[in-house]
Amino acid sequence: MSDGKQITLVRMQIGQSGIVVQIQGGHGLVNRLNSLGIRPGKRIIKVSSMIMRGPVTIEVDRAQVAIGFGMANRIIVELD
């Protein structure tokens, strides 16, 4: 069971996992993320993040995706 805590991808700890609940962005962003397998309901694991507002790397369905800082800030995840 999840404790229902919702935070952005940026604020997740490395190694933490959770379910994507929301993408706060326009149609374009949602479409681009969808085509990479990132959409509400998907379980993701945070793999790493670069220092100084660098990209966040996550794992979704055994594939890794690197997401720029600003975009990562608009992806809301409910922690496991």
Add this chain to the structure above:
Amino acid sequence: MKCHSVGSNSHSKRSDIRKILLMGNPNVGKSVIFSRLTGVHVIASNYPGTTVGYTRGFMKLGEEAAEVIDVPGAYTLEPNSEAEEVALRMLDTGDVIINVVNATNLERNLYLTLQLLERDIPVVVALNMWDDTKHRGIHIELDKLRELLGVPVIPTVATTGEGIKELVGNILRAVSPDNPVRSRDERWTTIGSIIDQVQRVIHRHHTWRERLEDASVKPLTGGIIALAVLASAFLVIRFIGESLIGYVLDPLFNTLWAPVLLRLSDLLGGSGFLHDIVIGKIAGGEVNFVESFGLLSSGLYVPFAMVLPYIIAFYLVLGLLEDIGYLPRLAVLMDTIMHRLGLHGYAIIPTLLGLGCNVPAILATRVLESKRERFIAATLISIAVPCAALQAMIFGLVGQHGVQYVAIVYGTLFVVWIILGTILNRAVKGFSPELLIEIPPYRLPSWRAVLQKLWMRAYGFLAEAVPIILGAVLVINILLFLGVFGAIANFTAPVVTGLLGLPKEAVTGLVIGFLRKDAALGMLAPLALTAKQLVVGSVVLAMFFPCIAAFVVFLRELGAVNMLKSAGIMISVALITGGILNLIL
């Protein structure tokens, strides 16, 4: 023309298949399958009216030859990028589709598959990276998947060739099941139900490869890995390049070609206008391939024996890094730095390409989203990224005076890259979009695909460079004969001697730099310049203008206005940097 009947046992007629489209997500091994299906004779083209490139080749299908097209990678037929638009448009031109699917990431890949199955074109699915499913604890029930999709599904391992024969045999069995057109949500629901029925995943512990994959995108370990990779890449390139020159090409030219030239020289009378154009100046009964500057001496030696070896070495290493899957990780690591230059991490890939040749590098800036990014990236590449031709000459000429001078040239270019990028980021209106890329797992590359790519690139270099070098040598000889360079030299003497501290004869070299950088440094060779003058000369040559081929590509890709702006930046930066170097060295 396309004939297909309802039901899963309908066949497409053998004689109908003229064009086979290879379609799939990016990074699924499409190109490796392509190289397995086709021979060495492949053609790289540009989709008309767009900036998207693709390759095509031919294969034997039964008795007849069919064209195979490696369609640009697409995640969906609802295009998010120009490449996906092209993929969508190409769809209508094919007779059959081989849909390459990454077996380790079935769910996401099936989205495109479902869209393709909704179309009126026969499909066969290649379930690639089949070997990887075992390592990753993924079990896929093939028969069930075939039944649910209604098309042939062939497991393949493109890198080893496993399953390719069966795939070819099934091209004729491709079918188009009459699927209704679904909405996006309906497709995802369908995929969810397919996955539930065919796939089981057993949890596995991290393998060494996965640990290495994770380490290479973490700040500290990633940085160390990047430095190690780039340093070894550099060493390997130098080793291969120098070995090719020292053991293959120099001996060929000196023992086989030089005697032929000397004979020819005698036949042409040993001197005179025609002799100098064809053979160049011959001193003491020996051909100096670098300095003689004739069509058959320097004109052939420079592209084939000085530059080609480094082109081969560079593209071999780059091709390996590409196919191993390292470059996207470098993009992630470099993202923060590249943002300061108004770019994002992915721009490191065209930049690296520029170390081979600026022409493909400027073309490769197409992967960047906005015009602003492309302008910044292309300008930075033209100014601060020396191509293999120029680098070969820098090592050859400047390196004679000691490695420290070579280091000064590279150091200067790097500092200018950073400073100029920072300025452009502030000065050019707009913002830098963000990185969003898939990071493929590390893979053992297929030699076949790597060599095929190397062949295409090396051939592309020769086809582009040799005619221009020969033309340049011809034009320069005529201009020298007419005394035009003397006039230019006198006219520009204040800048060249006053500001840069170079002898006025060096102008000839700088002007020729517009045609070919390698030919230009060749012109500087006989001037007996000091180490400092060579450093200034190489830096100015690197910066002040791209060679004509890069210039034309820049013009075509970014338009005349941007080209002029960029040219203005190039000249100012070259003069300022050259002037500063002249003062402080």
